[in-house]
Amino acid sequence: MVSTRPGRLLVRLQTRRGAFALDVAFETPGGVTALFGPSGAGKSLTLRHLAGLERGAQGRIELAGRTLFAGDRDIDLPPRERGVGMVFQEYALFPHMSVAANVGYGLQALARTERRGRVVDLLERVGLAGYGARRPESLSGGERQRVALARALAPEPGLLLLDEPFGALDFRVRRGLRRELRALHEATGVPMVLVTHSLAEVRELSDHLVLLDRGRVVGTGATEALLAEPPNEVAAELLGAEDL
Amino acid sequence: MEVHPLALSFQVALVATALSLVVGLPLAWLLARRALPGRDLITVLVLLPMVLPPTVLGYYLLLLIGRGGPVGQAAETLGLGRIVFTPTAAVIAAFVASVPFLVRAAQSGFERVDPAFEEAARTLGRGELSIWFTITIPLAWRGILAGVALTFARAIGEFGATVMVAGSIPGRTRTGSVAIYDAVQAGRMSEANLLAVLLTLTAAGTLYLLTRVGRAPGW
Structure with missing residues (x-):
């Protein structure tokens, strides 16, 4: 469906939210990147900046050589022009629309029959063939997450953001869904950035790791290398705790 | 044949409700979602017609759209003619009195x-x-629909401000509620009775339809 794309992501952001200061800089070559850290570290805020849902920062965001945001050059693309998809914490499925209408929402540029075909393909891909007419309220947590994934992937984004995609789920379904997400990444090639407090998710899902603490990056690199050799004490402490 | 007072009430209320939607919906959204400068002041101004006596509202409107008022004069200069004592004035009165509800x-x-x-x-x-x-x-459909129902109900019952700016010209500005007042004043009780019953049925019927529609869209 989607060919493998170069997904190099460059992020430099400084912003304030009241007393909280976010000052992060990292680069990832694509693949799956985990933003890992305790609550209040600035993970979700960073993700919202990547999506273009927050304003008033300084710095720069580049995706595959394209500038999405450059504070010094007054570039700040609105979300609809970024080509960045997002899976929200509670999925934010539109409650007044069917599953098919949710998945097709980002495809309004396509002709109706083409859109319908794409929606069927996407639902099949996330294992929900035949769910098109269902309402979000009738779905289990895991099914909702898959609909949210299909919806976010529909417009073929250049980057997929996931804000604690397993947070709202029972631990028993998490493991299966982690594998499925990884498989979805392999199949689509879409680079992903995922916010998590779970080391199990970091290990099983991510190629690259960005450790955040109190608004700052305390370690970044290939997941395996960083887990094997934390660069400093703060990072070691974060990675020593199993789940934050 | 002149327009029946009830038909006139219905028309006036319908146009006033439509105007309320066009003006009131974006305003309600801005008040709900955006950090508006002077938001509290706007809220007070928008809701004021709910708490003012309708005659006071009508009086202010008269100052505004009367022949000597700024809006009234502008309309005449533009060749739109007089506003007071026309159906337009009745619509304006109903709109101003009812838009806060929306x-x-x-x-x-x-x-x-x-x-x-x-x-x-x-x-x-x-x-x-x-x-x-x-x-x-x-x-936001339920909230909007509740607003439409209340707005229409308030508009169809408008009396005080309407009498002040639109008067009671049979077939032109004599709406149902004004006609009831006139009938009672003239001692035509059976006419007042009939109008009152019909107005009640119209309002109740409209509200019923709106609550029926309210369950449908998308949910």
């Missing part, structure tokens, strides 16, 4: 829409206007 109900409807839905729509490539019509309005 703004209040729609605002609370908008406030209950989780902004995450609109954000999700933004990340899916939609523009703001498209999001407004496909996400925001449908999710």
Whole structure:
């Protein structure tokens, strides 16, 4: 469906939210990147900046050589022009629309029959063939997450953001869904950035790791290398705790 | 044949409600979602007609749209003619008296829409206007509909301000509630009786229809 794309992501952001200061800089070559850290570290805020849902920062965001945001050059693309998809914490499925209408929402540029075909393909891909007419309220947590994934992937984004995609789920379904997400990444090639407090998710899902603490990056690199050799004490402490 | 007072009431209330939607919906959304400068002042101004005696409201309107008032004079200079004592004046009176009901109900409807839905729509490539019509309005639908029902009910019953600016010209500005007052004043009790019953039925019927519609769209 989607060919493998170069997904190099460059992020430099400084912003304030009241007393909280976010000052992060990292680069990832694509693949799956985990933003890992305790609550209040600035993970979700960073993700919202990547999506273009927050304003008033300084710095720069580049995706595959394209500038999405450059504070010094007054570039700040609105979300609809970024080509960045997002899976929200509670999925934010539109409650007044069917599953098919949710998945097709980002495809309004396509002709109706083409859109319908794409929606069927996407639902099949996330294992929900035949769910098109269902309402979000009738779905289990895991099914909702898959609909949210299909919806976010529909417009073929250049980057997929996931804000604690397993947070709202029972631990028993998490493991299966982690594998499925990884498989979805392999199949689509879409680079992903995922916010998590779970080391199990970091290990099983991510190629690259960005450790955040109190608004700052305390370690970044290939997941395996960083887990094997934390660069400093703060990072070691974060990675020593199993789940934050 | 001159327009029946009830038909006139219905027409006036319908136009006033439509105007309230056009003006009141965006305003309600702005009050619910945006950091507006002077937001409290705007809220007071918008809701004031709810608490003012309708005659006071009518008096202010008369100062504004009367032949000597700024709006009245502008209309005559532009060749639109006199506003007071026309059906237009009745619509203006009904609109000003009833629009606060729409703004209040729609605002609370908008406030209950989780902004995450609109954000999700933004990340899916939609523009703001498209999001407004496909996400925001449908999710705030109950609040908006409650507002429409209240607005229409208030507009169809408008009396005080209407008498002040539109008077009671048979077939032109004599609406149902004004006609009832005139009939009682003239001692024509059976006419007043009939009008009162019909007006009650019209209002009740409209409210019933609106609550029926309220269960349908998308939910």
